[in-house]
Amino acid sequence: MSVIIDDNSKVLVQGITGYQGTYHTKAMKEFGTKVVAGVTPGKQGQRVDDVPVFDSVADAVDATGADTSCIFVPAPFTKDAVFEAVEAGIGTIVAVTEHVPVHDAIRFVAVTRSRDVTLIGPNCPGLASPGRAKVGILPNKIFMSGEVGVVSRSGTLTYEIVNAMTEAGIGQSTCVGIGGDRVAGTNFVDVLELFQNDPATKRIVMVGEIGGTAEEEAAEFIKASVTKPVVAYIAGRTAPPGKRMGHAGAIIARGRGTAESKMRALEAAGVRVAKLPTDVPELLRT
């Protein structure tokens, strides 16, 4: 068992003929993912790494039975790509694309949530269940099959922490990178609920960062509904208020979204909070 994706997921790649699409199609296949189709308008009939390319998502779904989509199209076309996937009946969408206009995200997230489509992202690394499947761009080599579910708002920091876990011999059940944008299809609470109900997940790691109140909302949910042990790390303890720390999501505004507030809320919910990312494996072991 794993969450959101498994060995049977049939993945199609929107934007498969672009550099990122082609590179990561190959990487996903190497991880063991069943990539069954690609979509690039006007390129039907081509093959990328032996995967057939279609003009539309609907054609690809008809021909291959794809149920999961990984989106690599450029930001101006991401809204269109999400709507096309929803319309074609895709149940799980991973939107890797970064720099998607926030008003586009508001519209397509409203649609995916109302239609019970699972959307991860935009601006996310995707998700991986070691030994089963990966949809997205997480590096193949850092994973090890195991019992810890990882959910994170960050990309490379997730790799850092997962890598440290693997080096310490602690494997993962599923690792979900929900993305750092302000408006995202899936949040911490959604994934925590899935992990709580997943028999393959025994413990949970949550990687948060400054900005917004998603970690505080997660803490409330953990207190009320999560019985599995949770370890957390919050990035940005030393970030000054009012400065945008990299991407749009990471900013302390209106006195909300500080690392202290998040760490306090999580500790009050019984979560063990690591001071440094490299402390996470140690806290999982004890």
Add this chain to the structure above:
Amino acid sequence: MKLFEYKAKELMKKYGVPVPDGFVVSSPDEIEKIPGPVMVKAQVLIGGRGKAGGIKPAESVEEARAVASKILGMDIKGYTAKQVLVEERVDIERELYIGMTIDRSTRSLLIMASPDGGMDIESVPEDRILMAPVDPFTGYQPYMGRRVAAFTGLKGDQAKQVGAICQSLYDLVVAEDAELVEINPLVVTKQGRLVASDGKLTIDSDALFRHRDHSQLEEDLTPLEAKAKELDIAFVQLDGNIGVIANGAGLTMATLDSLNMFGGKAGVFLDLGGTDDPEKVKDAMLLMNEAEPKVILLNIFGGITKCDTVAKGVLEAIEEKGITVPIVARIKGVNEEHAREMLRDAGMIPASGLSEAAELAAEESLR
């Protein structure tokens, strides 16, 4: 992208928000006539201008010129006032607050309103701020404006005026891809009119591809910030002496936190975004060198690029500019052993883990 007040007000006016009559100048001579008593306001992208002396009244053209020449060139919290807005003074009966922003929790636009305008909204207690999300499926509807009117204590014609302003702000936010719009204060004049006395507007920089006119707008950037922007590298100035280069916001912040644990403080940080492109690493090294840190800490988690390729980019940058500051380098991913050897041979301090790298950089910075 934050817009100057005068630009924000131009856009507000375009969408139907009443703003005071005014004009913007960059030298006192450009002031030829004024619409009665005016306020002369420094155009800088930072709060607290008034307290810093950047907003002054004037009664005549001569006085307006004298005041403008004092304000122009003034340093306000590190920003230079290059332009002033000369604007009709309004007779204030009451001051309200109204704004719209993106709300993560409800994944929608949020209307904010308060009867306590004119002060820092962060100091207004929560129960004095109305926060009403706008359902993306319905968009803005007039009942939301009636809620704002009721909350801010406006009745009759003034309630209608505030409703129209809410509609205008919503139209502006959606059509112009704004992520924040604020009117603080929204003035109720002695004559009973509602006027946007100040205006803040931030456009979503990810949407500039469909607003070519905005991408021409001048911005208040230091030379290093401008260069970083051109390279699509996030640049943040802090108050320490360690220059941090990392890829990804989360990893960059974790690197700063780790430095702090070992007694080090970051001065400038550059976030390459989620990439380990060797060219970008090289550009960042060159840019960082111009910021003159005491130590450089490079922390790259390689996803798809090979570490030795990244290391090669770093070495090229050092050779090109003859960089002599100590560099602690940690590059993680494929071929990392080879990369570490290359960096060691070039006189850098290689590290294998994040904590180790932070400790070494902190030690070096305190030396």
